[in-house]
Amino acid sequence: MGTDTAATLTDGEPLGASRSERLSALAQQHGALVTLVVAMLVASLSFDTFLTGDNLENMALSSAFLAVVALGMTFVIITGGIDLSVGSLFALGGVLAAWGSRYGTVVALLLPLAVCGLIGLVNGLLVARSGLAPFIVTLAAMLGARGLLLALTDEGSRTYLVAKDSFFAKLGQDSLLGVGVPVWITLALFVLGAVVLRRTRFGQYVYAVGGNEDAAALMGAPVARTKVSVYALSGLCAGLAGALNAAWLVSGVTILGSGMELEAISAVVIGGCLLTGGFGYLSGTLVGVALLKVIQNVINQIGSLDSAYQQVVSGAFLAVVVVAQTWLGRRQRVL
Structure with a gap:
């Protein structure tokens, strides 16, 4: 979004906006939530097993790891960047955590955070200090x-295992109030991330850099430092998600993470963030993750459809969302 639009937004709504502008902003901000509610309603009416406790718990757990990755991606995309390395960092974090678990929970958590962070x-430094394109830098990091x-x-021939009776394994497999511990950790991270993004000076810098980098620099925002910080945060989130996944699976699975960067980007964009930067919120990202998982679960419930249809549906849905965002953005500028 442009600087003027970004500067006049308060919680996603333009100041002094007309009714049409407010409706466009609401559609952009809450469209994914409405779609999620409708999708869950249709799924619950179509499949008796959809709203069962076991199915909802499985969806929540499988969503938790992607959501943590998408959290970091949200910060990157709001600055107008992109991070293609998160899928590989997710897998790497899981392997490092499983390997480090033999030395205790602290090592199992800190090692993937340190390496992936x-x-x-490095991604952030290359993007911010060297002026290289985020796409190229993070693609190289992915490889x-x-x-x-x-x-x-x-x-890929060696798989590191996590002791099932270790405290680290309990982080991934235990439940609290009937909800898996990874889900609680994810929710806590989103609350913390939302506070940082909406209520701190750093969060203001993130929006300013994404809205208009030159204007942000003129206003005194530390543009380079902000970019470096969001890419480091993205790496930390991917490493943490991989570690939690390893605790859940009690092993470091090497084949995971392929295509996860695209899922994370899809969730962020579906949730309302603009790929051009300057606009977005973590609550929307969480809804985007949930919507992707509901779509995948419905396809699995059908049974007769191949799992490849998940990617087809997700890709088509993302295309529709991007077109809708473009139209809404143009409508707001015209109005």
């Missing part, structure tokens, strides 16, 4: 992280 930091993963696992 460092890779994210590099996947190569490091293969080197650690002897080309």
